[in-house]
Amino acid sequence: MVIVVGALSFSACGASVPSPPATVGDDYPDGGIPVNVTWPSDWLEGFVGESEAAGGPIVGLRLEYVDDRWVWRIRSLDPGRDVLGESITEPDRGREALVDASTRVLVATHHVTLTDAELAAVEVSAYDAAQLSGEIYPNPRLVELELQMVDGEPTWRITTYDTETHVQSVISVSAL
Numbered sequence: 778m779v780i781v782v783g784a785l786s787f788s789a790c791g792a793s794v795p796s797p798p799a800t801v802g803d804d805y806p807d808g809g810i811p812v813n814v815t816w817p818s819d820w821l822e823g824f825v826g827e828s829e830a831a832g833g834p835i836v837g838l839r840l841e842y843v844d845d846r847w848v849w850r851i852r853s854l855d856p857g858r859d860v861l862g863e864s865i866t867e868p869d870r871g872r873e874a875l876v877d878a879s880t881r882v883l884v885a886t887h888h889v890t891l892t893d894a895e896l897a898a899v900e901v902s903a904y905d906a907a908q909l910s911g912e913i914y915p916n917p918r919l920v921e922l923e924l925q926m927v928d929g930e931p932t933w934r935i936t937t938y939d940t941e942t943h944v945q946s947v948i949s950v951s952a953l
Contacts, residue, residue, distance in 0.1 A: 794875055794885045795843060797850055801921040801936050802945055804842045809940055810918055814840065814847050814878040817919050818912050821904040825853070830874035830883045835903035836895035840878060840920040840938075847878035852895065855888065869896060894924040897931035899952035906933040909950050916940055924952060 798804045817838060825831045832855025839850045855872035871891035875884040901909075903922055912919040917937035925934050931952040938945050 794887045818907040821907050830876045832872040836924050838922040848875040894926045894931045901952045910935045
């Protein structure tokens with residue numbers, strides 16, 4: 778059993794993580810987002826402590842359609858640890874993971890260099906930003922949270938998707 782679990786973890790970590798599409802929604806099929814895709818405002822709050830997909834606080838989130846599968850691309854802080862569990866000196870290191878959008882099971886992960894906005898100290902967490910997005914059933918759906926620097930201040934760019942019209946809306950919320 779341990780060997781199987783180790784092999785599954787390795788395959789998830791070893792699987793390649795494709796580059797994201799240029800803009801959110803570029804890869805969506807004509808049928809729109811199915812109802813079994815989870816709503817971030819329902820699961821973001823406890824996700825960091827419950828999933829190996831996030832190494833630390835979540836600093837980005839995007840819904841994508843990859844290889845005939847809906848996934849959440851999650852970016853998080855992850856400065857890394859040595860074999861003793863001590864923090865290593867890679868302050869700009871982050872983790873990017875793809876998780877199944879229905880089950881939130883880890884599909885693939887790799888390390889990335891985070892942007893200045895993603896590394897900034899924020900008071901408004903990804904969960905808080907999701908709550909501010911206006912996401913409610915059945916419309917609109919939150920499909921992206923991205924930290925950007927706007928006038929030198931970390932700001933959440935929040936993209937929602939109207940499941941009836943397939944129109945996206947973008948709002949910005951200060952992360953401070």
